[in-house]
Amino acid sequence: MQILVPIDGSDCSFRALEFAADMAPRYDASLHVVHVTDSRNDATEDIVERARDVLEAHEVEDDPAVHTDVSLDFRPSNRIGKDVLTLVEEEGYDHVVMGHHGSGAVERAILGSVTETVMDAKRVPVTVIP
Numbered sequence: 001m002q003i004l005v006p007i008d009g010s011d012c013s014f015r016a017l018e019f020a021a022d023m024a025p026r027y028d029a030s031l032h033v034v035h036v037t038d039s040r041n042d043a044t045e046d047i048v049e050r051a052r053d054v055l056e057a058h059e060v061e062d063d064p065a066v067h068t069d070v071s072l073d074f075r076p077s078n079r080i081g082k083d084v085l086t087l088v089e090e091e092g093y094d095h096v097v098m099g100h101h102g103s104g105a106v107e108r109a110i111l112g113s114v115t116e117t118v119m120d121a122k123r124v125p126v127t128v129i130p
Contacts, residue, residue, distance in 0.1 A: 001029040012099030016129040021058035081117025
C-alpha cells in the first residue's frame with residue numbers, strides 16, 4: 001500500500017501525518033509526505049522540518065524490517081487540490097490521509113477546499129483527520 005499525506009503546515013495536517021505515521025508500519029505501507037503550496041517562502045522550510053520531526057518522533061523511516069519507505073518533498077502549485085489528485089494518479093497511491101481543514105479562519109469553519117476536492121474525486125480512499 002502507498003499512502004500520500006499532503007501537509008500545509010496547519011496543526012490539522014500534522015495530526016494527519018501522525019495518524020499516517022502510526023498506520024504505515026501496520027499495513028506494510030510506503031508513506032509519502034508532500035507539502036503542496038502556492039508559493040515557496042520561509043514557512044515552507046519550517047513545515048518540511050516539522051514534518052521530519054514528526055516522522056522521527058514516530059520512528060517512521062526507511063526501515064527494511066517494516067518495509068516502510070518515507071519520502072518528503074515540496075511542490076509549488078496554485079491548484080493544490082488538483083495537483084494532489086494528479087500525484088495520486090501518476091504515482092499510484094492507494095490511500096490519502098489528510099487534515100480536515102487548513103490554517104485559515106474560513107477553512108477552520110468549513111471543510112477545507114483542498115480536502116473537499118480530493119474527497120469529491122472519489123479516486124482512492126481518503127481518511128480525513130479533524
